[in-house]
Amino acid sequence: MHKNFKNIDKVVFGRGSFSEMEGILAEKRNDNDKFFLFVVDKYFEGKELAKRIPAATNDVVRFIDVDPHEPTTDQIDSLRDEILAGHGLPAGVIGIGGGSIMDIAKAVSLMFTNEGSSTLYQGLNLIKKPGIYHLGVPTISGTGAEVSMTAVLTGPVKKLGLKCDWTVFNQVILDPELIASVPVDKWLYTGMDTYIHCIESENGIKNNAYSHAYAEQALKLCREIYLGDNAGQTAENDDKLMVASMMGGLSLTYSEVGVCHAMSYGLSKIFGEKHCYANCLVFQHLDEFYGEGVTELKQMLVKHNITLPQGLSKNWSDAEITAMAEVAYNLPFMWHHAIGDDWKEKVNIDFIKDLYKRL
Secondary structure, three states, rough: OOOOOOOOOOEEEOOHHHHHHHHHEEEEEEOOOOOOOEEEEHOOOOOHHHHHHOOOOEEEEEEOOOOOOEEEEHHHHHHHHHHHHHHHOOOOEEEEOOOOHHHHHHHHHHHOOOOOHHHHEEEEEOOOOOOOOEEEEOOOOOOOOOOOEEEEEEEEOOOEEEOOOHHOOEEEEEOOOHHOOOHHHHHHHHHHHHHHHHHHHHOOOOOOOOHHHHHHHHHHHHHHHHHOOOOOOOHHHHHHHHHHHHHHHHHOOOOOOOOOHHHHHHHHHOOOOOHHHHHHHHHHOOOOHHHHHHHHHHHHHHHHHOOOOOHHHHOOHHHHHHHHHHHHHHHHHHHHHHHHHHHHHHHHHHHHHHHOOOO
16 A cells, blocks of 8 residues: 655744744644643753743743653653643644654644543554644754654553654754754764664665655765765754755655664663664664665764774673564564565564674
């Protein structure tokens, strides 16, 4: 079946475009109980960006610490319940931060209109009703969360997204000035999420002319940003990375991710590793699946003086490795894309455990 996916309704791109937010929100201010919920990475609390948030007197601003753990179903449910009980139903949710904040904003916007725990909706098209208006402002580029139809959450049983057309942001503001303060290691890890999205999208049975077009351009930009003659954290490269992130997200939306992301989910679920970093930890060991991509990743690491740890699995118990393998195995759409229609004949828990033992 061909995908009929929903894209973002509106996008503003360009340096200084953060200042457009107040005007964009004005037309929505009288919806529901006439206030906005801003969810903002705690990193910005007390900093200049926080002072620029166009919050009115009755708006609610929540600074959320996303380090070291990624969003959880309990966190989303608690935030929803707190806001509804204390303030009512927002006119909209605005997320300002990295991929985790983007996912929190998307998820809570859905849960304001869908009853029960968010654990009930982890999967494809399980959401019953459209969420409220939601706007995303990424301050780290690479995850593609600003464009994806998934809000990834870690629950008590599984790490899996709320995935449907209604998850997609109504509006995104892409202001490259906001990513200038990202430390070099996070700049690379998050950028590698885009890079890996595209490598996995390209190397699988669901790749097609549509997904390829986005991946091809995003990979070109990533190579310029991380390996080119002018590689590094420059204003021009920040512009490129913000665009590459969106294109990488669109590529995987019409194709799929693969082995690295399946294993990354296991690593994040069992050990709480941040998604982008977990991707890099795994991807460096997947030569037989993504050989050229793995070689380029290692070149990027060397160029930017970043070293990934080795020998992690020596400190893991067999029970922990098995638990990760079970999480990864239960993402069949990723294995199907990467391995093919006969993936179940080639992939089992022991096969995945052996992959984890490389780390």
